[in-house]
Structure formats: structure tokens, C-alpha cells
């Protein structure tokens with residue numbers, strides 16, 4: 001964990017993403033380019049977004065756990081307009097995908113897709129996690145692997 | 150948990166009246182409170198009620214019950230609430246309060262408003278900017294809120310392999326109906342070419358898949374059925390009302406198009422009400438996005454999964470260029486959120502009441518007695534209402 005960054009700096013870095021105490025460790029993970037998803041240490045179930053207890057067994061023993069970042073595009077849109085964000089230009093429609101992670105059926109993480117023309121990005125495509133720097137903020141993204149799902 | 154049919158409130162609470170300012174797709178030079186005051190005083194006058202006859206007030210979170218009470222000089226109230234929209238929430242709360250005896254007669258209001266965060270032209274109005282500031286620091290990498298409907302629209306197309314024209318039929322039908330509604334913001338008919346060429350906002354949804362930001366207000370009187378019988382218009386009885394939500398209610402974690410709030414509403418409303426889709430004279434599915442209407446048609450049982458577009462085609466009134474189920478049941482005859490204006494359900498409710506009271510003018514469905522109103526979307530705001538008259 002990045003213990004070196006203070007809570008104040010952490011919150012100011014991710015305030016636009018709605019950081020709170022329940023999601024703080026997830027955002028600390030981003031600084032080290034680790035995608036941490038809450039996992040219950042009693043029943044083994046992952047959940048998303050971060051909650052204070054396991055929604056399945058109510059255990060409070062929640063461990064933010066690094067996932068592989070491999071998955072399949074379940075949901076996909078292209079923004080022709082959207083909120084201002086550093087380095088985001090909607091003149092080429094901007095892909096946003098919810099990726100079903102390999103760790104657990106129905107567990108999804110939402111991010112953009114980089115490195116492929118829009119006409120190659122589709123529901124069902126396999127992807128893997130990567131990271132970009134967005135005005136100093138480490139930002140998770142996915143890339144197509146080229147494998148069929 | 151099994152679906153409960155328990156419904157002690159059935160037919161005990163009624164709408165006595167409904168009124169509207171009408172809706173504008175341009176910025177008016179009026180505050181939300183000014184619009185609310187007009188709709189509220191209109192419905193009170195039409196029902197022959199004085200300020201002192203009201204002892205409950207319920208509206209959206211954007212215009213407080215206290216401000217409405219103060220503005221209208223309503224001397225004393227024993228209950229109020231400002232729950233989130235869509236508008237069946239306001240109905241459920243007001244009807245429950247009346248049935249529980251916390252108050253007897255509730256003024257219920259809504260104020261759809263072109264807030265600064267909706268459109269560039271609204272943002273240019275300094276009075277709108279101070280009213281609802283824009284949240285800073287946008288995040289495009291999310292399916293949050295309205296974006297989530299686009300995500301599941303894309304999934305719907307992928308799973309059922311349907312053409313975009315199926316979405317277009319919803320938009321065209323609403324516009325054709327709005328032609329007959331002087332309250333509507335958008336009354337110029339549109340064609341399928343207009344729809345297919347409309348500006349893309351978030352693929353696969355375009356401008357005509359999304360409701361119209363409007364200024365305006367609707368207001369209603371909710372009271373005991375007994376009291377409503379003494380007022381000028383036929384009481385419209387609340388036969389059943391429900392809200393519906395499942396645990397996986399975060400946009401990108403929604404399990405599937407076959408398991409979300411709509412399905413909870415459909416099951417619970419059917420269990421609690423005395424009538425269902427084959428018994429109604431007019432239907433009001435929510436249409437804040439076209440995908441929601443397609444899904445409602447499927448989820449209440451008019452047709453199977455992915456078949457809503459084909460259902461619209463086979464129930465199409467070619468002469469009027471709009472849907473007419475079985476050649477007799479109109480769908481959103483006021484033009485819905487896509488054409489009357491984005492009222493978050495208050496327009497659907499007002500039209501439903503006017504239809505059942507025989508006050509819908511040229512849009513009147515002959516002898517309309519029963520209707521279903523299924524509001525809201527997939528994640529955290531699905532709602533249902535069964536209304537009828539005696």
C-alpha cells in the first residue's frame with residue numbers, strides 16, 4: 001500500500017471520483033497501478049463498488065485484493081460528448097466499457113479502452129488492464145488482447 | 150421472499166384532481182417555485198379547495214414543501230415530504246400518509262426544470278447557474294446515472310440483435326401523440342429518417358432517444374376516496390402502488406436485462422392490483438430513454454424478451470403513425486417524456502388522471518376506466534401504479 005501519501009493528498013487526487021473511507025484503499029492501489037477490488041476473507045466473494053461489509057455473508061473482514069485485470073467487455077458505449085476531462089477529446093467518440101472480470105461471474109469494472117480503433121471494440125472482446133497518466137492521476141484503462149472470448 | 154399481495158390501502162385513497170402549467174423546451178424567465186405556485190393554485194381552484202383545506206404537502210427534492218406552504222399561505226400541515234423522483238415515489242408517500250391518517254388532503258407537486266447541468270443554453274442563464282451549481286471535475290469513465298441506460302441499450306441490441314429502428318418507434322409514437330396535447334413542449338411530428346439522422350449523444354443513443362429538458366409544473370390533490378367523492382371531479386382511486394429494486398442496483402453491476410427493478414415492480418403490482426395489462430384502457434410506460442419503454446413493454450408481459458420492437462410494429466396505427474395496442478389502447482397519449490417533456494413521470498400521472506376523469510379533451514379514450522403507470526428505470530427507481538375510477 002502507498003502509506004506515504006496522506007489522506008488529504010489522497011482525497012484531493014480522487015475527489016472527482018467520489019472517494020470515501022470505504023473506497024480509500026482501492027484508490028491507494030491505483031497509485032501503485034494495482035486494481036484492488038474488495039474481497040471477503042470469509043466467503044471469498046468479490047463485490048464492487050467497495051462496501052463496508054460483505055453483501056453476501058455480512059462479514060466485516062474485507063480485503064482489497066489485486067485482480068488480474070483480465071476480462072470480457074460486457075457493456076460498451078461511445079461518448080460523442082461528455083464531461084471535460086484532461087486528454088479526453090470527444091471528436092473521436094470515446095469508448096467506455098464495463099468489463100466482466102475473470103475472477104468472478106458478473107463482477108465488473110468500468111473504464112475506457114485504449115490502443116484500438118473504435119470499430120474493433122465490441123461487446124464480447126477480451127481485454128487486459130493497463131494504466132495511463134491523466135494530468136498526474138493514475139487511471140486504469142483496458143486494451144484489447146485480440147483473443148476471442 | 151415471496152411477493153406479497155397484502156394491500157390494505159387498496160381504493161382507500163384517491164386523486165381528486167390534476168393540473169399543469171404546460172411545458173417549455175426553452176428557458177422561461179421563471180423560478181421553479183413560480184411554476185409550482187401556478188400549477189398548485191390551479192389544481193386547488195379547480196377542485197374548489199382553499200389553502201386551509203390542505204394538511205399535507207409532497208414534492209420533489211428540488212423545491213421544498215416548506216417553500217410551497219409559505220408561498221401558498223397554507224396555514225398548518227401535519228405531514229410533508231420531498232422524496233427523490235421519479236414521481237410515483239411522491240404518490241406512494243402521499244397516499245400512505247393519507248391512509249395512515251397522518252394527514253387528510255395532500256397537495257402533491259412536481260417541477261421539471263431546465264437546470265444548468267442539463268443543457269448549454271440552461272448553463273448560460275445566470276439565475277439557473279446559482280440555483281444548481283455544476284459539480285466540478287468530470288469523470289467520463291463511468292456508467293453512472295443516465296449513462297447506464299445507454300450501456301444497457303447497447304447490451305439490449307447485442308443480446309437480441311434488434312435494429313435501432315425499434316427504439317425509433319418509441320420516439321416517433323410519442324411525438325405523434327404530442328401533436329394532440331397543447332401542454333407538450335415538442336409537437337412537430339418526426340419520421341424514422343429524422344430519428345436515424347439525429348445527433349448521436351452517447352452511442353447507441355441519440356438526441357431523440359432522450360427526454361426533453363423542460364420548464365413546467367404539475368400539481369395534484371390526493372385525499373381519502375370518501376372525501377374525493379364530495380369534490381367536483383370523479384375520484385381516481387389508487388388500486389395499488391409499488392416501488393421495486395434489487396440488490397445489484399449499481400448501473401454497471403446490474404445482473405442482466407432479465408433481473409432488475411422492473412421485474413420486482415411487475416410482479417408486486419400484479420399481485421396487489423385488481424387488474425392487469427389485458428384490462429386497461431390506456432398505458433403509461435416510462436420513456437425517459439427509449440430503451441426503458443421497450444423494456445417495460447416486455448417486463449409487464451405485452452411481449453417476450455427482445456420483442457418490444459416487433460410488438461410496436463404489429464400494434465402500429467399507420468394512419469396516426471403511433472402505437473395503439475390491439476387497435477384501441479393508447480400508450481403515453483400526452484406524448485410522454487420524449488415529447489411532452491421530461492417530467493420524471495408527473496406528466497404521465499396527470500394524463501392518466503385526466504383520462505380517467507374524462508377530461509383529456511381530443512385525446513380522450515372513450516370510457517377510460519383503468520390504467521397502469523410503470524415509471525422509472527432499471528437500477529434504483531422502478532415504480533408502478535394501478536389507477537381506476539368507480
Ligand SMILES: [Zn+2]
Pocket residue numbers: 040041042043044045054055056057058059
Ligand atoms: Zn462474505
